[in-house]
Amino acid sequence: MSSVMKKAKAAKSAKEQLALLSREEKDDALEAMATALTKEASWILAENEKDMQAGRENGLSEALLDRLALTKERIHSIAEGVREVKKLPDPIGDTVRTWERPNGIQIEEVRVPLGVIGMIYEARPNVTADASALCLKSGNPVLLRGSSSAFQTNKAIVDVLHRALDETKLPSLALQLVEDTSREAAHEMLHLTEDLDVIIPRGGASLIQHVVKNASVPVLETGVGNxxxxxxxxxxxxxxxxxxxxxxxxxxxxxxxxxxxxxxxxxxxxxxxxxxxxxxxxxxxxxxxxxxxxxxxxxxxxxxxxxxxxxxxxxxxxxxxxxxxxxxxxxxxxxxxxxxxxxxxxxxxxxxxxxxxxxxxxxxxxxxxxTDGNEFGFGAEIGISTQKMHVRGPMGLEALTASKYLVRGNGQIKE
Missing domain, CATH: 3.40.309.10 (Aldehyde Dehydrogenase; Chain A, domain 2)
Known part of the structure; x- marks a missing residue:
């Protein structure tokens, strides 16, 4: 079994436990995550500098270096973004609508997590924390695969978040980082249909189109911004x-x-x-x-x-x-x-x-x-969708939910 598949199965193993947590338990976990990010800012910055130095040596563009760079202010902003997600209502279990049929059957549509989310993204370390907060708050385990250019930073952030989660009721297994940064590993994620429920790509046009064209797992597409x-x-x-x-x-x-x-x-x-x-x-x-x-x-x-x-x-x-x-x-x-x-x-x-x-x-x-999750009052965003299937625009907590129908009767049968 590959390391990518092991990580996906580990995330999936936490699916039921995470889905059953109360809002208070999830919010306590997010507060612990935010506190840990601020507390460990110096170490995260030191790891980020390793990526920045490698990026300069490898000729990354100024635009990519800007996306990659962290400062104490940016880490503070990332932590505050996690807290903003914490403050938002938990959509899981919310009733979307109810109605009664002529035969007396009562139907209720409620929000549920999408499932295990695979996230493939480029050199934006803030996405690591934003995606973690949004997915975990909405009851979805997440398998993250960032770019090789941000690997040290992403690993540091996930390590910090794991240590924080270990002190809470939220299972740290629900947050996984793919540490194999090869293209083969990313390609493998696209076909883990037994373990992943959806793939979300976030980055440039070439990344997004590669995922859309090659994935067997359903894709929630984010868009290029011209x-x-x-x-x-x-x-x-x-x-x-x-x-x-x-x-x-x-x-x-x-x-x-x-x-x-x-x-x-x-x-x-x-x-x-x-x-x-x-x-x-x-x-x-x-x-x-x-x-x-x-x-x-x-x-x-x-x-x-x-x-x-x-x-x-x-x-x-x-x-x-x-x-x-x-x-x-x-x-x-x-x-x-x-x-x-x-x-x-x-x-x-x-x-x-x-x-x-x-x-x-x-x-x-x-x-x-x-056009930003925080500016729209979503706390953060997992991406900005330009497609129309499922959701469109900045994707916050509700975008990471599906629904199920609870049907209650008193003995009705189909005739």
Missing amino acids: CHVYIDESADDRMGVQIAVNAKTDRPSVCNACETVLIHRDWADQYAASLVEELKAKGVAIRGDDYMQAHFDGITPAETNDWHEEYLNLTVAIRTVPSLNDAIRHIQTYGTGHSEAIVTEETGAADEFMARIDAAALYHNASTRF
């Missing part, structure tokens, strides 16, 4: 600039960062200079259409692939459009269904934008950076 901000002709000038700059630069390496800014020509004629100035001041490289190239210096010509690109760095594509309809058509053509924003003072334009664009999150006069 996100747009459209600045309409009626947009307030400062609001348009601030939202576009924030969406691009607040943290460019994440999936809810803006990759393309669309600007109505009339707004561009008056205010695009301010936008370009502020983007350049933040170190953003701009790839623009003919209008942008003609009006501003230092604009790289945008190619067709730029409209498709998820840069995940300080690069943005800018296109000017003659109408709201053209902006919508552009997003319908190139968007990935993640997060799209319109900046406008016209309610009708915002309503049309939101009605016609099909995406997990749509914004009127706000940055796409809010």
Whole structure:
């Protein structure tokens, strides 16, 4: 039996015990996890530095290094994220609906855990803690497989969480980390249909598509973020600039960062200079259409692939459009269904934008950076789904549940 299969079976062995824990018992475990993360921050940082050094030597991009890097502040934020999950209502056992049939049978739909979750993700150590908290709170054992670039950090975090769980009623077996970082090990996870109930990939397009195309285990797909901000002709000038700059630069390496800014020509004629100035001041490289190239210096010509690109760095594509309809058509053509924003003072334009664009999150006069489990009040997220089967958008506790029907009668038989 391979090490991956052993880990999966160990997680599965805790399935029933975990599902029967009370909210108080699970919350006590999460509090212990959060406390341990803060207490062991120095050791986690030392292990993270090993990964960072290896990443620099191996030529990891700045975007990936940013995702990989931890600081005391980030560890504190991760611990607080665990506590936020702790504060949330426990969905397990909640009644979704009840009804009675004409024959007197009473039916109740209740929430139950999805089962054993396999998580395959790239260089984001915070995902290790977020996924652990969300899965355990929702009664799901979890088998984690992070990237080799974050192995030392992920192992340290899981070791800390295991020691914390050993002092609680929540079985530490319910949290497992695959320590074989080979591609073969990740591929094996995709076919553990006897032990895993669902696979969740979180990372770049190539990882997600590999899992979707090759898995025998059902996949809960997270999505790539080619996100747009459209600045309409009626947009307030400062609001348009601030939202576009924030969406691009607040943290460019994440999936809810803006990759393309669309600007109505009339707004561009008056205010695009301010936008370009502020983007350049933040170190953003701009790839623009003919209008942008003609009006501003230092604009790289945008190619067709730029409209498709998820840069995940300080690069943005800018296109000017003659109408709201053209902006919508552009997003319908190139968007990935993640997060799209319109900046406008016209309610009708915002309503049309939101009605016609099909995406997990749509914004009127706000940055796409809010597509996040914590920002939505979910405490954390296990990923952001851009598919429509099961769930869509930031996936919190309820997204990690299924339902079952409790049917009660008094002797009814089918005739």
